Amino acid sequence: MINIAAHSFHDATAIKLPQPAMAIAPMLAAKGLHSSAIRKVACNETLWCEGDERSHIFVVRTGAVCLSRTLPNGRRIVLDFAYPGDIIGLGADTQPCDAHTVQLTRLEAIPVAAFKRAVAEDPEFGRQASIQVANALSAAYQHVVVISKLSANERLASFLMALSRRNEAHGLSPMSVLLPMKRLDIADFLGLTIETVSRTFTRFRDAGLIAMDQHNVVVFRDLAKLRALAAGEGEHD
Amino acid sequence: MINIAAHSFHDATAIKLPQPAMAIAPMLAAKGLHSSAIRKVACNETLWCEGDERSHIFVVRTGAVCLSRTLPNGRRIVLDFAYPGDIIGLGADTQPCDAHTVQLTRLEAIPVAAFKRAVAEDPEFGRQASIQVANALSAAYQHVVVISKLSANERLASFLMALSRRNEAHGLSPMSVLLPMKRLDIADFLGLTIETVSRTFTRFRDAGLIAMDQHNVVVFRDLAKLRALAAGEGEHD
DNA sequence: CGGCCGCTTGACTATTATCAAAGATGGTGG
DNA sequence: CCACCATCTTTGATAATAGTCAAGCGGCCG
Secondary structure (H helix, E strand, C coil), X not given: CCCHHHHHHCHXXXXXXXXXXXXXXXXXXXXXXXXXXXEEECCCCEEECXXXXXXXXXXXXXXXXXXXXXXXXXXXXXXXXXXXXXXXXXXXXXXXXXXXXXXXXXXXXXXXXXXXHHHHXXXXXXXXXXXXXXXXXXXXXXXHHHHHHCCHHHHHXXXXXXXXXXXXXXXXXXXXXXXXXXXXXXXXXXXXXXXXXXXXXXXXXXXCCEECCCCCEEEECCHHHHHHHHCCCCCCC | CCCHHHHHHCHHHHHHCCCHHHHHHHHHHHCCHHHCCEEEECCCCEEECCCCECCEEEEEXXXXXXXXXXXXXXCEEEEEEECCCCEECCCCCECCCEEEECCCEEEXXXXXXXXXXXXXXXXXXXXXXXXXXXXXXXXXXXXXXXXXXXXXXXXXXXXXXXXXXXXXXCCCCCCEEXXXXXXXXXXXXXXXXXXXXXXXXXXHHHCCCEECCCCXXXXXXXXXXXXXXXXXXXXXX
16 A cells, blocks of 8 residues: 555655655665566456455556545545556555556566565665655645545646656656546545546636546646646635 | 554554554653653644654653644645654654644653664664554545545544544543544544534534533443444445 | 633535436447 | 447536534633
């Protein structure tokens, strides 16, 4: 449930924190842990469930993973998405959430035992892992902020701008994003319904903020306005 | 921003996890870190702000601390409360939230340098600290669930039941709780307004779920119903 | 005793959820 | 290669929950 990309969701945090993936990813490579089996997982497959013993740490290569919880009555909440380059599964021994693919996904699977051995050898390695968890906590805090205080417009803008900034950080254009997940995943992530998400996309399009030819490709037409919305500055304030 | 009590907010987690405070608090004592200065802080004082360099780790002795974030336009979100026995301030070097007292509070202040020295001496110590952060992450996930999927009734029930379970875990009666914070703090924690919180208390009282003689003392009259509500099982499901 | 602060209550509004149906899209098999 | 079906998305009409604005109550402290 540690998603390295997560911190970029919070604009302020994205600026303040050093690139966390920068720190730990090369360390994984140096340890030779990269050579662990690469798994190819179909869409909608479960990697683990809440309460499971942690067995592997995964590095997403391609595709996308969704981290979620489910209430007793079936209501589902998406806590985070993991994209290529992200590390998921760090943290305590018990998984705090479910993880399932939302696309055909390729993952490197590092057994926890191997990971723990690496930590025992090199304390700095464990320290970096802890920083990832702390960043995930900061991201979760930001998620609470988004969900409890932002309007539907602001929530979707916040989601899109997080993806935009991620692109930027990866050397891609921040002017457009690809949505690997379905509307329902976005809705469950933002604490809205699919209908509201769909309507908000339409509203953005009609207002000239975005353009969409396919429903999973968004081109930004007014980044400044979207960023203001995402920060909770816009609308009626 | 690591609040040891936080995990108890999530019922399932509260059962699954060992008492985290059990693990680290005696270790702090054993290291002699307890001898650090005890501070007496008035109500409404700020301990640190988001983005601050982490300078101390605090153990709450009496009173209560509120962890929050504030949006650019002034909207505030309460992320957690820390009560006597809780440790706050663990995590990364940069504070992910503000911390301020909501009561006259006594705190033990352990300088970060002393804490780091202790970790360097004893890796197990650092491992326990990491577990605290992971538990805080799990609690934050639960907070997201509460805020994004529960009704006002369910949210307040969830808040009250977390306090009830905390009492229980501390050997006190789970049948009543004391609310050290103001209605506004509860509202900002639950993503509601003070009016809605007030009305929900009234609704609970009228429905025979609780009794209240003062507005900061709640006696539970139907714990089963409240717990069902808190778990998101109740209402119209 | 008076004023301030926090809590409660009321009337009304607004945003989003819900229910329902139609329109796309993509994949499969004929 | 096209047609069909399942799934996902969009759109519309209506309802419900919580927010906003406003006023009154009550306790605590100076």
